[in-house]
Amino acid sequence: MKVQHMSINHTPVSRNKNNDIATSRDNTLKHILFTGGGSAGHVTPNIALIQQFHDQGWRISYIGSHRGIERSLVENIDNIDVAYFPIATGKLRRYFSWQNFIDPFKILFGLWQAFWLCNKLKPDVIFSKGGFVSFPVVIAGWLKRIPVVLHESDLTCGLANRLSYPFANKICLTFADSAQYFQNKQNKIIVTGTPIRPSLLHGERKLGLALCGFDPNKKVMLVFGGSLGAKPINQAIRKALPSLLALGWQVVHVCGKDQYESNLNYPAYRQFAYLDQEFSHVIAAADLVVSRSGANSVYELLTLKKPHIFIPLAKHSSRGDQIENALHFANSGISQVILEDDLTAATLIEKITWTQEHRDEIIAKMTTLELPNSVALIYSVVNLL
Numbered sequence: 001m002k003v004q005h006m007s008i009n010h011t012p013v014s015r016n017k018n019n020d021i022a023t024s025r026d027n028t029l030k031h032i033l034f035t036g037g038g039s040a041g042h043v044t045p046n047i048a049l050i051q052q053f054h055d056q057g058w059r060i061s062y063i064g065s066h067r068g069i070e071r072s073l074v075e076n077i078d079n080i081d082v083a084y085f086p087i088a089t090g091k092l093r094r095y096f097s098w099q100n101f102i103d104p105f106k107i108l109f110g111l112w113q114a115f116w117l118c119n120k121l122k123p124d125v126i127f128s129k130g131g132f133v134s135f136p137v138v139i140a141g142w143l144k145r146i147p148v149v150l151h152e153s154d155l156t157c158g159l160a161n162r163l164s165y166p167f168a169n170k171i172c173l174t175f176a177d178s179a180q181y182f183q184n185k186q187n188k189i190i191v192t193g194t195p196i197r198p199s200l201l202h203g204e205r206k207l208g209l210a211l212c213g214f215d216p217n218k219k220v221m222l223v224f225g226g227s228l229g230a231k232p233i234n235q236a237i238r239k240a241l242p243s244l245l246a247l248g249w250q251v252v253h254v255c256g257k258d259q260y261e262s263n264l265n266y267p268a269y270r271q272f273a274y275l276d277q278e279f280s281h282v283i284a285a286a287d288l289v290v291s292r293s294g295a296n297s298v299y300e301l302l303t304l305k306k307p308h309i310f311i312p313l314a315k316h317s318s319r320g321d322q323i324e325n326a327l328h329f330a331n332s333g334i335s336q337v338i339l340e341d342d343l344t345a346a347t348l349i350e351k352i353t354w355t356q357e358h359r360d361e362i363i364a365k366m367t368t369l370e371l372p373n374s375v376a377l378i379y380s381v382v383n384l385l
C-alpha cells in the first residue's frame with residue numbers, strides 16, 4: 001500500500017515499489033479528489049470507487065481528518081497510490097455543547113486548508129461522501145469552480161450534505177425517495193445506489209465456513225453491529241445464544257473492538273473483534289444476517305440477497321437515519337426490524353425464527369429489486385463532468 005500523509009505545508013510525494021521518494025507526478029492524468037469521513041459509512045463507498053478510478057488511470061487524492069477512521073481505512077487500500085491530506089475539522093452539532101463555541105473556528109481553518117489544497121492540487125472533480133470533514137472541501141471546490149459530486153447513502157439526508165448540496169453539480173442518491181430533501185436541484189439528481197466493496201461480490205462460502213470451523217451442513221447466522229460493534233446487539237445475541245444453538249444455528253459474531261468475551265466457548269459460536277478481507281467469505285457463508293441498518297449494510301445485504309434482521313441505532317443516539325432505512329424495506333416485506341428499545345433475547349429469537357421460515361419468500365422479493373451497478377454508474381457521472 002502506498003499512501004502519502006501530507007500536511008498542506010509539504011510538497012506532495014509518491015513512493016515507488018522500493019519505497020524511494022518520487023519527486024514528480026504525471027499531471028497529464030485526470031485527477032479526482034475524494035472526501036468524506038467521521039464513520040466507516042462515509043468512507044467504504046469511496047474505497048470502492050477509488051479502485052474503479054485507479055483502474056481507469058486516474059490520479060487520486062483524499063482529504064480527510066487527522067485522526068478520523070477515514071485515514072486508517074484509506075491506508076489499508078492495497079496497491080493503489082492515494083495522496084492523503086488531513087485538514088482541521090469541526091463537528092456540526094444539533095445539541096448544546098461547549099465544543100460548539102470552538103468548532104466554528106476549526107471549520108473556518110479547515111476551509112482555508114481545503115481552499116489551499118484545491119488551489120495546489122487542481123483536481124478535475126471532487127467526490128464527497130459526506131461527514132463533517134467534507135463540507136469545507138465542497139465549499140473550497142465551489143469557490144475554485146471545480147465540479148463537485150455529492151453522494152447520499154441514507155434515505156434521509158445528513159446535515160453535511162444538506163449544507164453542501166447547493167454547491168454541487170451532481171447529487172447521487174441511494175434511494176429515489178431521498179430526492180425530497182434536495183429542493184430545486186431535481187435536475188442534478190441521479191439515483192445510483194451505493195458503491196459496495198468489490199470483494200463482497202466474490203466471497204466464498206467454503207472459506208467462510210473454514211475460517212469459523214463450522215459444519216457445512218448446518219445453517220449459519222452472521223451478527224455484526226458496524227465497524228465499532230454494538231453493545232445492545234452483542235448483549236442480546238449472547239443471552240439468546242443457548243437457545244439459538246439448540247435450534248441448530250451456528251453463529252459467527254463480529255462483536256467490535258474491546259467487546260470480545262473469551263468465556264463463551266461453544267463449538268458453534270465464533271467471535272471476531274473485526275474482520276477485513278475475510279468478511280466477504282463470512283457473509284457468503286451466512287444464511288441469515290443480524291445487523292445495524294446503516295445504508296451501506298442495507299445495500300450490501302440487498303445486493304447479496306441475504307435474509308436479514310435490522311436493529312437500527314436508536315434515535316437518541318443518532319438522527320434516526322437507520323430507523324428510516326430499516327422501516328423503508330420492512331414496509332416492502334423484505335426486512336425484519338427490531339427497534340433497539342424492544343430488543344431482547346426473546347424478540348430476537350422470534351424474528352430469527354420467522355425470517356428463517358419465510359426465507360424463500362424474502363429472497364424472491366429481493367430478487368425483484370432493480371439495483372444498479374453503482375460503481376460503474378457513478379464513474380460515468382463523474383467522467384462526464
